[in-house]
Amino acid sequence: MELQQLTVLLVEDSPMFRVMLRDMLQQMGVKNVVEQPNGKAAMEYLKSGELKPDLVCLDLTLPDVSGYDVCEHIRRTPAIAHVPVLMVSARNLPEDKAYAEEAGANGYLGKPFTPEELEKRVRQVLKAAAPRGSA
Template sequence: MEPQLRTVLLVEDSPMFRKMLADLLRDQLGVAEVVEVSSGQAAIKHLQTSARPDLVCLDLTLPDVSGYDVCEHIRRSPAVADVPVLMVSARNLPEDKAHAEEAGATGYLGKPFTAEEFAKRVRQALKAPAPRRTS
């Protein structure tokens, strides 16, 4: 059975790319609520003060805190430690993917990508086993 996606926290500093991803989440995957934030600090604040999302879509390159640091924060926070995190980045080097995995990312998708690739990676992230916690 398809995992149900109700709420996604979308962390992306590019307004154009944020809109595109939000539209894909709503139109392709039927997400009811996409919470859009443009910085790592805003993402951390949202996670501390709002309802737990079903998925976090996280850009690596943010204006304040790196996506790696946001992901590590999520893994250290008991209330959201097991939320899947899909890193979405223009950085496609093997070391970027390795660093994302070390930070606790559930999946990694390099830009550019197709709508089908995005939907597939989101589904994979939702089905993945709960990530290990960082200490």
């Protein structure tokens, strides 16, 4: 899948970090980045069925609903259960990564990271989540 055709749902409560992540995604060629400031807004957006994302970049520590809960919500919702989720967090403990995996995340990226690391992880997650034969 070409990055230009992706719709990425970016869920991040820090405005500064959200802008930085959006800019990195756009520099990678992603044209459509939908930003949500918290878990509740992200779940409302997903529920609306407005535009199904091809990838969700999800902060772990959100002010209202945790990234784990948002990820579990995605996995429990048949229409979007297949959408790959990349957890992005400043929490880098092995148990954080284990919980993210348990919640259904396809990948984990610890802050801080470089644009190259983000692109590499995004491509890995998309490739791993792609149905066989369509990569």
